[in-house]
Amino acid sequence: MVKICCIGAGYVGGPTMAVIALKCPEIEVVVVDIAAPRINAWNSDHLPIYEPGLDDVVKKCRGKNLFFSTDVEKHVAEANIVFVSVNTPTKTQGLGAGKAADLTYWESAARMIADVSKTDKIVVEKSTVPVKTAEAIERILTHNRKGINFTILSNPEFLAEGTAIADLFNPDRVLIGGRETPEGQKAIHALRDVYAHWVPVDRILCTNLWSAELSKLAANAFLAQRISSVNAMSALCEATGADVSQVSHSIGTDSRIGPKFLNASVGFGGSCFQKDILNLVYICECNGLPEVANYWKQVIKVNDYQKNRFVNRVVSSMFNTVSGKKIAVLGFAFKKDTGDTRETPAIDVCKGLLGDKAKLSIYDPQVSEDQITRDLAMKKFDWDHPAHLQPLSPTSNKQVSVVWDAYEAIKDAHGICILTEWDEFKNLDYKKVFDSMQKPAFVFDGRNVVDANKLREIGFIVYSIGKPLDSWLKDMPAVA
Ligand SMILES: NC(=O)c1ccc[n+]([C@@H]2O[C@H](COP(=O)([O-])OP(=O)(O)OC[C@H]3O[C@@H](n4cnc5c(N)ncnc54)[C@H](O)[C@@H]3O)[C@@H](O)[C@H]2O)c1
């Protein structure tokens, strides 16, 4: 029987392994983690992450061929295939701080695999890592081996949060990179056989190790670049009277461009895009390619500009000050259908508004008060971010309340900022909302989810990203 062990029970390890277990009933899958609370949650009725469809998949296989455990060493020792799906955040200190990937967790996992293994293993890089990481990992594994053969593969994950289960069931492609040696090819085939249980073989792409590692960073850079491109256009739309949705639709019908990932927004967030582009920038710099590094860095700068621009729009529209004014923040997660707040644009927007002494009332259906408080207190690494990302003072903490209902957040507010595109924000009773607010009542739609014309008929002053401006907003000072 093939035994798979996955190190790291996070947003990738948990869902990915649950789907492998579901689709491959004859394979035993154990997901291990050093974080006991996370493993306990995976073994409970309240899974540690919110992801549509995940509960069903876990319930179908948990206790049969899917297990969650903190006994990391035992399960790694018993496995034939070990996936490593640990976090690889941006380094915050030392060489490459603010850009390079922090491989501490990866290295410690690799050392542990080398220490506890007694049989040959395929070690699969599931985490997103810098190109050439496999070489370093190979060195760690082979340096410590006692006659054991380790074959390393790169199998980056392309799922997006909020649609993880659908993405895993029906991936555009599965990518497997390996050494061009007989052992490397044999390992590629073994992993391909696992995915071939449900993924058509023509969608399983096999490449060399470095292409697979770099493809992951490249895919995220290209995706994020589309958002920064459309967001840059949104600023120009506001200045000229063009409508960014019409522009996106028009360019998206060109089959070479395609319609997806062209929604203008308050900025992209999530644990991956910024981290992976910074990592790419660092790799380019280390390889003596400053022009290429600067090209990709600009994607992040435009994203910061977009968040900054949104804050400035809010403040300048409200008579150039939000001091003491209640602002309702609807949505804190980085996108809908997830409770994940890593790098959410809401953090920067909230900090910007707090910097101008606003009082915030925040509501998100999936994010807890604890999480929001932690996020707003966290100091962001400042490599060359704009100055609006001000550290939070203890007084500004008192200016934040977190509530469990959108109407409660909105009551008596001067303005509403929609920062996540949760479906429920489209369907609020906006007449009731208007009646409960201070006047003039403002809506700043950072996700273009509301029908701006309908809201204007009710009496709101509405700002939608990249859309023709209300006459009220046109006369306000220029923002940048
Ligand atoms: N989140 C996503 O949507 C996504 C998608 C594709 C790829 N990725 C990449 O996948 C990797 C994991 O991302 P994530 O979002 O699942 O991270 P995560 O932080 O949710 O999970 C990582 C887990 O690894 C555990 N861990 C760390 N070191 C360990 C060790 N030595 N032994 C055992 N457990 C250990 C942590 O406790 C944590 O629970 C990252 O490299 C990320 O870039 C993430």
Ligand SMILES: O=c1ccn([C@@H]2O[C@H](COP(=O)(O)OP(=O)(O)O[C@H]3O[C@H](CO)[C@@H](O)[C@H](O)[C@H]3O)[C@@H](O)[C@H]2O)c(=O)[nH]1
């Ligand atoms: O047209 C768009 C599409 C997305 N976003 C924003 O972009 C961010 C990222 O969204 P998305 O890519 O859907 O979610 P992630 O879970 O971050 O997934 C990305 O990052 C993962 C981690 O590497 C990859 O596996 C996925 O393929 C890649 O889409 C979110 O803030 C979205 O709101 C926009 O602003 N406009």
